[in-house]
Amino acid sequence: MSKKVLVLGEVREGVLRNVSFEAIAAAKKIANGGEIVAVLLGDAVQNCGAEMIHYGADRVVAVEEPNLKTYTSDGFSQAFLAVYEQEKPEAIVFGHTALGKDLSPKLASKLASGLISDITNIEGEGKDALFVRPIYSGKAFEKVQFNEGLYFFTIRPNNIAPLEKDLNRSGDVSTLSVEITNLRTVITELVRKVAEGVDLSEAKVVIAGGRGVKSAEGFQPLQELANLLGGAVGASRGACDADYCDYSLQIGQTGKIVTPDLYIAVGISGAIQHVAGMSNSKIIVAINKDPEANIFKIADYGIVGDLFEVIPMMIEELKQLKVSV
Amino acid sequence: MNIYVLMKRTFDTEEKIAIVNGKIVEDGAEFIINPYDEYAIEEAIQVRDANGGEVTVITIGDEEAEKQLRTALAMGANKAVLINIEDDLDELDEYTSAKILASYLQDKEADLILAGNVAIDGGSGQVGPRVAEFLGINYVTTITSLEVEGKDVKIVRDVEGDAEMIQTSLPILITAQQGLNEPRYPSLPGIMQAKKKPLEELELDDLDLTEEAVAAKTKTVEVYLPAAKKEGRVLEGDIKNQVSELINLLNKEAKVI
Numbered sequence: 001m002s003k004k005v006l007v008l009g010e011v012r013e014g015v016l017r018n019v020s021f022e023a024i025a026a027a028k029k030i031a032n033g034g035e036i037v038a039v040l041l042g043d044a045v046q047n048c049g050a051e052m053i054h055y056g057a058d059r060v061v062a063v064e065e066p067n068l069k070t071y072t073s074d075g076f077s078q079a080f081l082a083v084y085e086q087e088k089p090e091a092i093v094f095g096h097t098a099l100g101k102d103l104s105p106k107l108a109s110k111l112a113s114g115l116i117s118d119i120t121n122i123e124g125e126g127k128d129a130l131f132v133r134p135i136y137s138g139k140a141f142e143k144v145q146f147n148e149g150l151y152f153f154t155i156r157p158n159n160i161a162p163l164e165k166d167l168n169r170s171g172d173v174s175t176l177s178v179e180i181t182n183l184r185t186v187i188t189e190l191v192r193k194v195a196e197g198v199d200l201s202e203a204k205v206v207i208a209g210g211r212g213v214k215s216a217e218g219f220q221p222l223q224e225l226a227n228l229l230g231g232a233v234g235a236s237r238g239a240c241d242a243d244y245c246d247y248s249l250q251i252g253q254t255g256k257i258v259t260p261d262l263y264i265a266v267g268i269s270g271a272i273q274h275v276a277g278m279s280n281s282k283i284i285v286a287i288n289k290d291p292e293a294n295i296f297k298i299a300d301y302g303i304v305g306d307l308f309e310v311i312p313m314m315i316e317e318l319k320q321l322k323v324s325v
Numbered sequence: 326m327n328i329y330v331l332m333k334r335t336f337d338t339e340e341k342i343a344i345v346n347g348k349i350v351e352d353g354a355e356f357i358i359n360p361y362d363e364y365a366i367e368e369a370i371q372v373r374d375a376n377g378g379e380v381t382v383i384t385i386g387d388e389e390a391e392k393q394l395r396t397a398l399a400m401g402a403n404k405a406v407l408i409n410i411e412d413d414l415d416e417l418d419e420y421t422s423a424k425i426l427a428s429y430l431q432d433k434e435a436d437l438i439l440a441g442n443v444a445i446d447g448g449s450g451q452v453g454p455r456v457a458e459f460l461g462i463n464y465v466t467t468i469t470s471l472e473v474e475g476k477d478v479k480i481v482r483d484v485e486g487d488a489e490m491i492q493t494s495l496p497i498l499i500t501a502q503q504g505l506n507e508p509r510y511p512s513l514p515g516i517m518q519a520k521k522k523p524l525e526e527l528e529l530d531d532l533d534l535t536e537e538a539v540a541a542k543t544k545t546v547e548v549y550l551p552a553a554k555k556e557g558r559v560l561e562g563d564i565k566n567q568v569s570e571l572i573n574l575l576n577k578e579a580k581v582i
Contacts, residue, residue, distance in 0.1 A: 102454065116543055142545045143548075146542065150523065285571065297557075301560065
């Protein structure tokens with residue numbers, strides 16, 4: 001049976017997050033030919049509708065309201081539920097982002113629905129679909145299915161490939177008017193700590209530094225390498241504890257979970273808590289002076305050497321590669 | 326103040342994970358209070374010490390969970406509640422857990438409910454917000470600072486590294502993020518006192534819940550270990566050549582740059 005699927009398009013500072021396109025691809029897998037309806041919530045989001053269609057959505061419903069300018073679970077749940085009531089879908093897909101993680105359980109409870117969070121793959125199609133998700137900090141995986149009712153799931157960024165962008169696709173972008181009331185939380189200020197540029201949790205390339213980086217300045221060559229590769233800089237807890245960088249960069253069991261195509265661990269020993277946050281990266285490179293460092297056990301490629309020698313050399317090699325390509 | 330903490334007993338993920346007959350082997354493994362729940366317990370104690378009231382720690386599980394509840398009591402919680410589902414439920418998901426916890430809490434007039442933002446075993450992060458929704462109260466997830474003054478609550482929320490300053494009010498459920506506080510270790514007097522503190526044990530019947538009412542909406546059909554990684558290559562030779570080789574491998578073999 002085909003399913004109508006609602007996909008939340010997540011707009012940040014006027015731009016759709018990549019995970020929204022990945023969510024459309026995930027929706028296609030379970031729709032079984034059914035309709036994919038993208039939902040956009042905010043105060044000026046309608047203009048992102050066409051892009052959701054280019055990436056595979058059939059139709060877009062936008063709710064625009066001043067009270068949706070910043071995310072609150074009260075505001076966004078009211079808006080999303082109004083779309084849900086209008087569309088009566090059989091499935092819902094969100095990104096497993098700060099917003100998705102916060103909003104989806106509330107909606108699942110409101111709808112008395114199951115919710116499978118943080119999935120990295122879908123096996124099978126339609127009602128036989130199995131949802132794959134990491135457990136025990138990525139040390140094991142489980143396959144989960146829905147017993148009944150709504151299929152509601154969140155996808156981990158960077159794991160399900162988006163469909164190819166097709167500028168010829170067209171579809172209806174409509175708006176739904178919803179009055180948003182009774183917000184119980186007020187966001188008085190947003191302090192940006194994360195540097196501009198590539199978002200760590202969605203980056204295809206992550207260059208992470210550990211204690212071996214030795215200082216805040218020591219992160220500069222890593223940033224330069226990241227810039228060259230269009231990637232983001234992350235860190236181990238050790239580097240954050242030592243004040244070399246902000247905790248917002250921390251990757252690990254108590255930090256961010258990342259699954260880039262390429263993860264370069266620089267001066268990171270490979271403590272189990274750190275590994276929990278990055279071990280599912282596709283290709284792992286370790287650069288460390290200590291040949292016994294645990295990180296080499298999970299690395300695809302390793303260089304035993306001084307990062308302050310190796311990273312500048314990598315930057316040079318890459319510049320040459322770019323010239324020669 | 327009437328403060329409740331939702332606690333989960335978790336498998337220590339520093340343990341080696343083995344699977345036998347499709348299940349994670351738990352025999353002999355170390356179990357701990359979910360690390361994020363420790364932040365929740367610590368914060369609850371601090372809020373109580375500043376504002377008065379009582380901290381009750383609740384968990385769902387079997388009698389093995391008593392150990393972690395006693396640890397929470399030794400840290401300074403006043404009371405503990407074990408909702409023992411051993412005889413009633415074989416399968417539970419986040420819906421089940423939230424429904425049970427909300428049933429327990431619905432007549433308790435909680436001012437503040439705290440939980441970890443995620444459990445390190447299941448990793449879904451759903452139960453806190455689901456409980457709040459079932460109770461009809463507000464919630465804020467992944468918080469790194471909490472100030473309670475009368476009914477007013479000021480919160481700093483971690484949003485993927487950025488910080489949101491939030492004003493809200495009691496009653497509220499919050500989920501704790503790393504950085505909220507530094508959880509204390511139980512003191513020896515604390516451990517002695519914990520033995521005498523009340524630990525209530527309930528079953529689904531006591532909450533007027535049937536198995537059907539809390540039946541899971543999802544089902545785990547398989548648990549498995551990730552495929553063994555192909556053994557990596559530590560490059561050799563002159564550093565400059567190693568770097569050239571690495572860039573070449575990443576470009577041509579792995580095709581990631």
